[in-house]
Amino acid sequence: MYNAWENALAEIEQKISSSNFSTWFQDTSLISTDDGHIIIGVKNSFFVKQLRSKFLDVIEESLKNTGIEVQDIDFKIETKSKSKVRPREITSTPTPIKNKLPSMNSLKSPKNQKTGLNSKYTIDNFVVGSNNDLALAAAKSIINNPGTSYNPFFLYGGSGLGKTHLVQAIGNEILKNHPDFKILYTPISDFYADFVDSVMKGKGKDFNNKFRSLDVLIIDDFQLIVNKEKSQEEFFNIFNNLHQLDKQIIVTSDRLPSEIKTVDERMANRLTWAGAFDLQLPKFEDKCAILRSKADLLGAEIEDEAIEYIAENVNTNIRDLEGELNTILLMSDVRGLTPLELINNGSVNVSHQTKLRPTTAKRIVDKVAKYYNLTTTELKSKSRVAHIKNSRQVAMFLLKSELSMSTPKIAAEVGVKDHSTVIHGIKKIEQDLKLNFILRDQIAEIKEKIYD
């Protein structure tokens, strides 16, 4: 019954404006459906009145569409209390613990069993910026004409930049336009699990049919593809099949297919036939926009200065950005201070939270040298051999990012004279990191070794 309401909510959400939905349908529940007598639980009588006078039709229709018989609809006021307060519970510690966390988690995320899509991801709540406008434009064209222009749609970018959001949103929007379409969203790992399972049970045919009858197939986290010839062959077959029938295929990955070790060339070529779209790290303005929209979604109040502070200090990805925002909002709830007050009084320290784990400059230089099969002396030499030069730049980059060392100091550590050489080197690595996935992996591996 609970699920039925989730499904109905997902449908209602698409029919009314998002501000109406989040205002009136948050914290609602389905209490009973006996013999078509629907009872819906709401917060208070203000909600009863409004739902009854403005949204009764929408509720009825959505419930019917989810397969629930509707005779009449009534509302009941439900106060969600976590625990009944009993006098004996009194403690003598006068430090009340405030915790309004539920209000943040209460944003419903109804997940559709059949398609694997989560309806909380929509195109409307995808924040557009210069980092993703191209991919978004392609996505919109797919929504309008699935299977024609960008097929397959290959989307790549670092983790936490919104790949899953965007492809799920495509799925949701297509489903909205074509309710009869068969759409399946699956991470590649699930695809394999499914495949292995069906082979073991001797139902390989069912598996084939299940995928070949799809109108839209969305594969997430393609980089996790395993090096098993048989299953890769199977995927390749399904891919070809759907593609020939002009069915839309959407694939996400954290790097280009040619950079995934386990993918053979044939497959890699196919995947990027229609081009590859990347999601990049958001710029400062984009980050501010993302934070603002997220805060609005949560109904939280946060000053512009606080948003700018977070945007300036979180440089990893959007997931971290949102994580930081949530932490600060929660802290502001608990302490009763506004986010900006928290930042100003030093309670929040974004930039130093995730970094500056204990390590030394020497250790970093040693590990970099070792990783690239050089001696420390070679790395610190004046050699301009590309290989050595490059590893020197990686060392500079890591000294900066891990230890926040000043450029003159870094220069001394890696044996270059001029601090402008260091600035140039760091910039180059930062630039390369955006596109060079091998380098990205390398640096991640080196970091692991440094902190091992």
Next chain:
Amino acid sequence: MEIEATAEKLSKALNNVSRIATSKVTLPVLNNVLIKIKDKQVSLITTNLDMAIVDFLPVSNSKDGVITVPAKLLAEFVSNLPKDEKVKISSSGTKITVTAGKYSSTINGSPADDFPELPEIDEKSAVIFKIGTEEFKNGVGQVIIASSNDFNRPALTGVHFYTSDKSLFIVATDGYRLAKRKLVKNVQSEIKITIPSTSLQEVLRSITDDIEEIEISFNDDLIRFRLGELEIISKIIDAEYPNPEDFLPKTSEINLVVDRTDLIRVVKLASLFARHTTNDVITCEAKSPDTFSVHSIANEYGENDSSINTKTDKDGKISVTSRYLLDALNVISTPKISINFNDKSKNLSVIESALVLKEPNSEDYIHILMPVDDN
């Protein structure tokens, strides 16, 4: 839509309603005030979906119609006009024009359709009673400070109104302190409701000297306060309220009466040091035959020890939160205050060892502070 009223009257009405028009919510129209004129009756309405405020503004001249406009903007504009200026508000489309003599402004609004409809009290089934403004204001003011703002315990975020032995009591507690007041004697009907403190605070704020009586009506899920031209409608907290009697210590061995001004002074002096410790803890001590002293320590700053004269035949100590004690003393208005507690070395239960403050020779008002550990 058109209304005409003096800036003073209009400003008062707008200030009454605009307080709860918040920007924190997801529905932008809740920032707005709904101006509604039907059959020459003007009402200004705002809501935050927990409560609504309606002001029935008497005006000299009006034309029917509805519109919503940003409440705070309109309120601030009107409040800055000269008081006796005649203000005219008229609408065209979703805009209103406000003119007053040489001052004029146009404010963008939005259609009234977006504004939520308000729930109404069913007059037939509702319990209705009236209460003198003075009594209500003083009584509620004395207990509301003890209510909680922890929304995980919804019941405690309100003030509980209940009848017992033909009297109406009000009580509030946050689990660390409790305040209870007998509000009205000889009540006929049964009452048992919990009203959100935030709504009651709005009622208290809206009380002006010219209002003598408040009409309160409520049914299962809604309560309405009528004060003059103002109506405040609020949800009722639908959660079981703990029985206040369970919080009252049965006996207190140490009983003394002290002068309120003296007590406030020593507690304040002690709190200067206590606020540097983590929990504002101060220790009160009764020493026979005639001393009541308050002691506090802040390791890095020093310590304080002050006493006042009183009469006591027993010795004993108790530690409490100075902030809560000051809160309590500020709402008890009698010149003398009765203090009752049990010595903490007896290790009684938390409730039995609580500190009880009362007005002398009266059980009408009780304020209880749970003791804290002072180490």
